[in-house]
Amino acid sequence: MISLLRDSAAHVFVDSIDAPTLSEGDAHHLLRVLRVKSRDSISISDGKGKWCAGVIDSDAVVEVTSEVFVVPAPKWALTVAFSVVKGDRPEWTVQKLTELGIDEIVLLAPTSRSVVRWDAGRANKNLERLRLVAREASMQSRRVWLPKIDSGVALTQLSAAFIADPNGVALDASHRTLAIGPEGGFADEELNAGQGLVSLGETVLRAETAAISAAVLMSNYRIKGS
């Protein structure tokens, strides 16, 4: 069953797995960008754990060719929160965190040393764009559970969050929500706002490297189950 998913020519999300139809954008992406051919095997998911195999014809009409498989939600959810940094790094970070299987990706509201601050208009536009990036990365990585993406969340709202800091304890399976600071780091009161400090190693990582590193380590503990 899993090879049907991993080896499909393309993976796509639909609103209803029982009556799957492709959006105009997805149809264009599959036929013109990925050049999926009529009768190539594709996989189709509702982004909420259900998926099936199918084929499309040259008009992107979907024919389902398998039963509907149901994948349970991961045994525990993983959240990575990070401060907005410069340039296209937030997009890049969301893409990689999605590929790595993070369930909730949170862009923090500015902290005291944040350099980048989005105004409300820009924040909404950027959030829309980041959700699209996550959807595309989910297609590429064959996820059947779409990640949740939020922005403008204050550090204090993340009650379960541990704070990433080189002076913390080594990350283990109990750390399932981790907050990464901005270029200038977290201020002292922010370091004390979470459940404790968690280290990702002795070197000082750039914010985006810290986010990816956290995701790799956290998902490794989840794969191992403890």
Ligand code: SAM
């Ligand atoms: N000069 C800043 C400082 O001293 O905090 C460096 C900030 S670093 C570029 C950005 C963020 O990445 C930090 O706030 C922290 O959350 C995270 N980070 C970087 N290296 C880390 C490490 N070795 N362990 C845990 N978190 C780290």
